[in-house]
Amino acid sequence: MEDIENNRKLFEYTLGRWIYNEPRRLAERRLVFNVGELMKAAAKSVNRPTSDITSFRKIAEGGFNRVFDISMKDGSSILARLPYPSTLPRRLAVASEVATLAFVRSYGIPTPRVLGYSVNDNAVGAEYILMEKLPGRPIGDAWFDLSEQERLKVLLQIVKLEIKLFTIGLPASGSMYYARDLSPSTPKINIPGSDGELCIGPYAALRWWFGERGDLDIDRGPHDDPRLVLQTPAEKELAWIRAYGRPRFPFKRAYRETFDYKKQDPEEHANSLVEYIRLAPHLVPTCSKLNLPVLRHPDLQPNNIFISEDFSITGLIDWQHSLALPTFLAAGMPNLFQNYDDEKSMSFVLPQLPDNFESMDEDERARAQEQFRRRHVHFFYLGFTQRMNEPHWHALEQETGLLKRRIFNDASSPWEGLNTPLQIDIVRVSQNWSKIAPADSDGTIPACPIMLREQEVQRRAALDESLREVDSEMERINGVLGIASDGWTPNESFESAKERARLIREEGLAAVSDDPWLKEMTEQHWPFDDCNEDE
Structure with missing residues (x-):
């Protein structure tokens, strides 16, 4: 009997709980x-x-x-x-x-x-x-408590390891395989110097295979032409919409009020994908260095960085779903280090604690310390990269590089009832067209293939701003509940998180009790209740 119970724990997820849709999350992991x-x-x-x-x-x-x-x-x-x-x-x-x-x-x-x-x-x-x-231990949550010098030591080592990745010559974009693990009919490009043993093959990123996408007969790479790298992910989504798309609510239930609790039409997203495909050829840089394929770690976060007692990096784990992409798309700060939403971080100014830091109360000091930590990491990751990793810095300093990466990712992402991110990207590309489009041989900038009415631009901007406000509010509420964005919480916090969620639900419904329709919609789409995720 004990062996059966021990094996059950081996087969099932036991690290934490979900306050909603837990049976589905557990089934996915069993x-x-x-x-x-x-x-x-x-x-x-x-x-x-x-x-x-x-x-x-x-x-x-x-x-x-x-x-x-x-x-x-x-x-x-x-x-x-x-x-x-x-x-x-x-x-x-x-x-x-x-x-x-x-x-x-x-x-x-x-x-x-x-x-x-x-x-x-x-x-x-x-x-x-x-x-x-591996020797050592993952940094884990200790990352947030490191001293300035300890953080700098880890950051410097990360940048030095990235230098090695940026100097590796690869023949194409895609994912890496041993040729023996791919069927003879699978497209592949051999990696020079590997005696035909290693190759670049289809993209292994989840977004290419999510839902029914794995059943589609489509081009999944590899690609040695950056134009194809930009276009085919959107063509993948178009093929999926044509075969399986149907109106649905945005997957994030907190967004649904912004759209008056109406299902979103996949054709609207298909139209945006077509617009993106028309823009894509113009997103390719004229500088050949920016088009060289680069392989980077796909999820550089504290639990995947192993360190010794003296904070020397002993290993980087979890390379699942790795991709090689053209440098201008592969570039960017890891989520662990970036602080793009902060104006002072974006200005690349050496961070300082506030002058009145010592006189602040405990909560204010904690907030100021965390803000300083984020700015400190952002600044020095960029600083080390600027000084030591010229190929990466060259890509990072491109004025429209961040926008190009954002629109590529939003066009590549599986459609789950939300059209706004790609739509606002298209607005920003059209507004920055003179900085993005390569000039013709006579020096003139070709006309932007997408023309939007000012009324449509304002509509998209208003929706984008509304969704940002929702994100900010949900981040605050998740913090109060002590849960991750998908409802996960440690085992010991589960009951208290459920109770706090119940109280917030009561308050939310009471706030709209004077409007029967709004109360019904709020109750039906409450973000912390079990739901059908496929609607």
């Missing part, structure tokens, strides 16, 4: 596999008998994978990483990460050494990667 066969595979990967294994325990659960520690008699450990059933693309996500880990490791990026893996049907009953255990 993976039953053959524990004994995984132990056999682990022991075989280091030429040991299974009898040398002393323990098998779950040590981590992330958004896409579960990690187990398999300890041996001599004190060594093997880590087994198994993707959830909901992790896409099946096979390709694991195959790409294995090849990427080996490739970047060969260029001096500290990553776990892969000991074995399987992307096909096997006795374990699941895909897996077996890898060595």
Whole structure:
């Protein structure tokens, strides 16, 4: 009976809870596999008998994978990483990460050494990667408490590692694979110097495979032409809308009041995608250096950065869904470091604590300290990059680079009932056309292929501003509840988060009690209740 209970904990998500739609989140993460066969595979990967294994325990659960520690008699450990059933693309996500880990490791990026893996049907009953255990520990939440000098030490090392990535020559944009893991019919471009072993193949990013997108017969790369890199993600979304699109509410329920609780038409998004495709060829830089493919870490956040006791980086983990993209699209500050919403950070001025910092009350000091930390990280990441990583800095200092990356990402993202981000991007591109479009041979700027009436520009701007206000309010409420944006909270906080959510719901409904229709809509679309996510 105890073994059954232990195995249940191995197969199911136990790190936290969700205050809404928890059954769906748990089902997405439930993976039953053959524990004994995984132990056999682990022991075989280091030429040991299974009898040398002393323990098998779950040590981590992330958004896409579960990690187990398999300890041996001599004190060594093997880590087994198994993707959830909901992790896409099946096979390709694991195959790409294995090849990427080996490739970047060969260029001096500290990553776990892969000991074995399987992307096909096997006795374990699941895909897996077996890898060595890195020394050190993940920074985790300690990142927010580091001293200035400790932060600077980590930032400097990150930039130095990125220098290595930016100097690697790649033949195309796409994801990396061992050629043996791709079918003969899958498009691929061999990586020079790998003797045909490694190649660039289809994009392994989730947005290419989300929902029914994996069933579409479309071009998923690789691409050695930056125009195709820009266009095909939007063509992917157009193909999906034509095959599966139907009116739906915005996925984020807090947005629905802004749209008068009306379902949004996928044709409106399709029209924006067509407009984007007309703009895309003009987004390609004329500078050839900006079009060179670059591979970067896809999720550089505290839990994926391992450090030693003296804050030396010992490894970067979780390269799943990695992409090589043209430099002008690959560039950008990792979310962990950027502070783009802050005016002083954008002005690239050395941050300082307020003059009256010592006289502030405790809450004010905490807010000022956090603001300083964000500005400090943003400033010095940029400063180290400017001084040491010229290819990245050259891309970052392009005046319209951030806008180009934003519109590319918004055109690539799966449509879930929200048209405004891409629509406002198109407005900003048209407004900055003289800075974006390459001049013709006679020096003239071609006319922007998209013309918008001022009334439409104002409508989009008003919607964008409204959604930003919603985002700000939801961030505040999530902070009060102690939950992540998807409703996740640690186990020990679940009951209190549920109770706080109940009280906020009562207050929200009471505030609209004089309007029966609005009360009904508020209740029906309340963002912290269980709901049908496919409506």
